[in-house]
Amino acid sequence: MTVQHIEGGITAPKGFSAAGVKSGIKKDKLDLAIVYSELPARAAMAYTQNKARAAPIEIMMRDHPSELRAFVINSGNANALTGLKGMADAEAMREVAALALKLKPIEVGVASTGVIGRFLPMGVVNAGILQASRELQRGTEADVVVAKAIMTTDTKMKSCAVQTTLKDGTLVTVAGMAKGSGMISPAMRTLHATTLSFVTTDAVLKADPNPRWQQVMDASFNVINVDGDQSTNDISALLANGAAGGAPADDDPAFWEAVTTIAKSLAKAVAIDGEGATKLIEVIVTGAKDDNEARIAARSIVASNLVKAAVFGADPNFGRILAALGNSGADFDISKVRLVLENGKSVVLFENGSPSFAPESTEEGVARAVLHEKRIVVRLELGVGKGTGEAWGCDLSYDYVRINASYTT
Amino acid sequence: MTVQHIEGGITAPKGFSAAGVKSGIKKDKLDLAIVYSELPARAAMAYTQNKARAAPIEIMMRDHPSELRAFVINSGNANALTGLKGMADAEAMREVAALALKLKPIEVGVASTGVIGRFLPMGVVNAGILQASRELQRGTEADVVVAKAIMTTDTKMKSCAVQTTLKDGTLVTVAGMAKGSGMISPAMRTLHATTLSFVTTDAVLKADPNPRWQQVMDASFNVINVDGDQSTNDISALLANGAAGGAPADDDPAFWEAVTTIAKSLAKAVAIDGEGATKLIEVIVTGAKDDNEARIAARSIVASNLVKAAVFGADPNFGRILAALGNSGADFDISKVRLVLENGKSVVLFENGSPSFAPESTEEGVARAVLHEKRIVVRLELGVGKGTGEAWGCDLSYDYVRINASYTT
Numbered sequence: 001m002t003v004q005h006i007e008g009g010i011t012a013p014k015g016f017s018a019a020g021v022k023s024g025i026k027k028d029k030l031d032l033a034i035v036y037s038e039l040p041a042r043a044a045m046a047y048t049q050n051k052a053r054a055a056p057i058e059i060m061m062r063d064h065p066s067e068l069r070a071f072v073i074n075s076g077n078a079n080a081l082t083g084l085k086g087m088a089d090a091e092a093m094r095e096v097a098a099l100a101l102k103l104k105p106i107e108v109g110v111a112s113t114g115v116i117g118r119f120l121p122m123g124v125v126n127a128g129i130l131q132a133s134r135e136l137q138r139g140t141e142a143d144v145v146v147a148k149a150i151m152t153t154d155t156k157m158k159s160c161a162v163q164t165t166l167k168d169g170t171l172v173t174v175a176g177m178a179k180g181s182g183m184i185s186p187a188m189r190t191l192h193a194t195t196l197s198f199v200t201t202d203a204v205l206k207a208d209p210n211p212r213w214q215q216v217m218d219a220s221f222n223v224i225n226v227d228g229d230q231s232t233n234d235i236s237a238l239l240a241n242g243a244a245g246g247a248p249a250d251d252d253p254a255f256w257e258a259v260t261t262i263a264k265s266l267a268k269a270v271a272i273d274g275e276g277a278t279k280l281i282e283v284i285v286t287g288a289k290d291d292n293e294a295r296i297a298a299r300s301i302v303a304s305n306l307v308k309a310a311v312f313g314a315d316p317n318f319g320r321i322l323a324a325l326g327n328s329g330a331d332f333d334i335s336k337v338r339l340v341l342e343n344g345k346s347v348v349l350f351e352n353g354s355p356s357f358a359p360e361s362t363e364e365g366v367a368r369a370v371l372h373e374k375r376i377v378v379r380l381e382l383g384v385g386k387g388t389g390e391a392w393g394c395d396l397s398y399d400y401v402r403i404n405a406s407y408t409t
Numbered sequence: 410m411t412v413q414h415i416e417g418g419i420t421a422p423k424g425f426s427a428a429g430v431k432s433g434i435k436k437d438k439l440d441l442a443i444v445y446s447e448l449p450a451r452a453a454m455a456y457t458q459n460k461a462r463a464a465p466i467e468i469m470m471r472d473h474p475s476e477l478r479a480f481v482i483n484s485g486n487a488n489a490l491t492g493l494k495g496m497a498d499a500e501a502m503r504e505v506a507a508l509a510l511k512l513k514p515i516e517v518g519v520a521s522t523g524v525i526g527r528f529l530p531m532g533v534v535n536a537g538i539l540q541a542s543r544e545l546q547r548g549t550e551a552d553v554v555v556a557k558a559i560m561t562t563d564t565k566m567k568s569c570a571v572q573t574t575l576k577d578g579t580l581v582t583v584a585g586m587a588k589g590s591g592m593i594s595p596a597m598r599t600l601h602a603t604t605l606s607f608v609t610t611d612a613v614l615k616a617d618p619n620p621r622w623q624q625v626m627d628a629s630f631n632v633i634n635v636d637g638d639q640s641t642n643d644i645s646a647l648l649a650n651g652a653a654g655g656a657p658a659d660d661d662p663a664f665w666e667a668v669t670t671i672a673k674s675l676a677k678a679v680a681i682d683g684e685g686a687t688k689l690i691e692v693i694v695t696g697a698k699d700d701n702e703a704r705i706a707a708r709s710i711v712a713s714n715l716v717k718a719a720v721f722g723a724d725p726n727f728g729r730i731l732a733a734l735g736n737s738g739a740d741f742d743i744s745k746v747r748l749v750l751e752n753g754k755s756v757v758l759f760e761n762g763s764p765s766f767a768p769e770s771t772e773e774g775v776a777r778a779v780l781h782e783k784r785i786v787v788r789l790e791l792g793v794g795k796g797t798g799e800a801w802g803c804d805l806s807y808d809y810v811r812i813n814a815s816y817t818t
Contacts, residue, residue: 050732050735050736051734051735051736051738051739051740051741052731052732052734052735052736052743053735078728080728080732081728081731081743081759081762081763081764082763082764083743083744083761083762083763084762084763085763086763115726115728116726116727116728116729116731116732117726117727117728117731117759117764118764118767118768119764231732232728232731232732232735305714305809305813306813309809309810309812309813309814310813310814312810312814313813313814313815315814315815317524317525317526318525318526319487319489319490319524319525319526319641320525322461322490322525322526322641323459323461323489323525323640323641325460325461326459326460326461326462326641327459327460327461329460330460331460332460334461334490334492335492350490350526352492353492353493354490354491354492354493354494354495355490355491355526355527355528358527359527396810396813397810398807398810398811400714400718400810401718401721401805401806401807401809401810402807403718404714404715404718404719404722404805405718405719405721405722405724406722406724
């Protein structure tokens with residue numbers, strides 16, 4: 001049940017190919033991607049819960065296909081809040097891709113990301129789809145262009161692949177790519193997801209993978225928060241085309257561990273690449289009334305602008321962490337609350353109902369040193385139960401403001 | 410039923426005096442305040458709903474006095490998350506003030522604001538209380554020093570006064586002061602309040618003013634949001650000492666209009682003085698399923714970092730406003746949603762399910778011009794009912810990050 005990281009990305013599993021092109025939605029940047037499977041792939045899908053859903057999300061939620069052969073994705077324009085014309089444009093993207101790939105429209109998934117409230121330039125989009133469908137290939141180059149073609153304000157491409165051996169000895173590959181930097185606060189539900197992410201695998205799946213996909217989402221993308229703004233366009237898709245052969249992987253723990261590894265890796269990559277982010281914050285809550293309250297508490301902390309700004313400034317202002325806990329609604333016993341900062345070094349900030357050290361003490365120096373690291377772990381024991389939960393986020397920097405003060409201009 | 414703005418602040422109503430001193434909690438700045446009433450004042454009180462409550466809030470919620478003679482308030486230290494020693498310190502502040510003013514401790518309210526998780530320097534605090542109790546006076550000078558003594562990161566003092574004539578001809582004065590810049594997301598409940606605010610009046614009240622005070626809170630402080638972080642220390646107090654004489658004002662609309670005018674004025678002053686704020690954002694939602702959903706939608710928009718950063722950058726990225734609406738959970742009919750920006754000029758951003766104008770159009774220029782104003786009104790019709798609600802906030806600037814990246818240092 002070991003999961004091995006390997007080179008490569010979305011086309012690492014057998015039977016998948018991909019392409020990314022510069023269609024012209026953006027000025028001279030990759031902006032249109034196709035992921036293609038030679039065999040029908042069993043699909044699981046999670047969508048944003050934002051009620052202002054983009055046109056491609058409306059279409060995917062309406063059809064919620066259980067099998068897919070391809071996904072067509074554009075960046076630079078979200079096709080969100082674009083009314084009936086937006087719906088027609090999303091349908092057209094699917095139809096043009098189906099035509100070019102000799103598939104039925106229902107066999108093609110569609111997703112968009114970028115500026116909200118603008119109509120897609122369908123002339124260049126259609127030409128881009130035709131070009132991408134001709135350029136489908138396998139291998140590292142394709143993995144890179146396709147992962148770049150779905151990026152918006154991302155500074156880094158997010159792509160990874162793993163292999164694991166199933167109980168029956170079959171070697172299966174699971175790979176993924178994701179985009180996401182701002183408007184990140186996913187609360188994805190299968191059939192109701194933030195950020196775009198695509199996971200491919202050559203494992204055989206027979207049963208409906210959506211319930212397991214929800215569990216994977218809850219342990220990965222639904223744990224991250226960049227700015228508390230859940231997107232209009234989030235979608236997270238699993239495509240399993242069975243090209244590896246062997247026994248079905250539906251109940252094989254090794255398979256789901258591999259999928260979860262990919263999803264967690266992509267989700268953390270999104271959090272650390274949050275707009276303007278300089279640090280990854282991981283909050284681990286224990287001792288909550290239940291797992292749900294633990295997650296709510298962790299999320300409230302990682303979402304607090306005051307906590308995020310303090311981490312950016314390496315200011316050990318732990319009161320803000322506990323204030324965010326207090327706001328979360330989660331139950332806690334302040335006399336049993338224990339707050340620890342970790343990164344190699346570890347320092348207790350609060351326990352037994354009181355601060356653990358005085359201003360300008362040695363311990364405060366250690367806390368400050370931890371906060372200067374690139375990855376900060378906040379451990380918080382609530383003292384009222386056995387619930388545990390995590391949330392991952394990033395700090396709030398000047399660059400977040402800069403990036404978002406002039407996004408459309 | 411006209412409410413007249415007058416010069417002056419917290420001591421403008423008859424029978425109130427005040428003082429503010431530099432006790433030494435802060436370095437050479439006003440940090441300790443007393444408000445005193447010659448007569449017993451009927452009290453209404455609203456407190457933060459954050460579960461991590463500061464020691465003075467714990468004490469006030471426990472005793473929830475119906476009558477008060479004085480309030481002792483310090484800034485520079487929140488006395489929050491300070492355990493049993495913090496409780497003892499808050500009790501001591503009240504006892505020392507009572508001793509100095511010849512009152513019972515239960516007749517004195519106590520409040521703190523500032524850094525969380527540090528113990529109060531009780532030596533200087535006690536000396537400051539004694540000094541302030543000797544320096545109580547009425548008039549503009551006292552109004553200014555006391556309002557300054559409760560400030561933390563506030564850049565402006567928040568103080569105002571009005572007069573109105575009751576049905577029986579009695580002229581009553583209502584005045585207030587407030588502090589608050591960061592950690593502002595109040596959701597105050599009487600007997601469960603953000604920001605410190607104190608409203609004094611010489612009107613006679615006979616009935617319990619708490620239910621009416623809740624209504625005033627819901628129309629004023631509970632409408633504002635600077636950063637979504639509800640404080641550990643919020644308290645909002647009304648003190649009515651009856652010194653104006655005349656008939657009880659309990660059911661006099663003119664009186665409550667005057668109180669609401671003061672509370673709204675203070676709340677807007679807090680919003681526009683939000684940490685790093687350059688602009689006031691007022692969101693007015695109409696056509697919601699009910700008033701509660703309208704308030705939730707308005708608050709979700711004014712709390713969105715993406716909306717706030719776009720307003721800072723004067724970027725007419727209206728999709729973020731509708732994305733925030735979608736996240737709020739409030740019901741809407743996208744085909745009937747109408748989004749308008751106003752400030753003298755008015756421009757429709759979205760209606761009939763689609764954006765109202767193309768990028769780089771004349772209308773976009775007007776939208777950009779509106780967003781360059783200091784006060785921006787966002788009007789949003791949801792098209793599903795008759796509910797209305799408002800929220801007031803501010804933009805997200807580089808200075809918000811600067812201020813909060815080094816608050817304790």
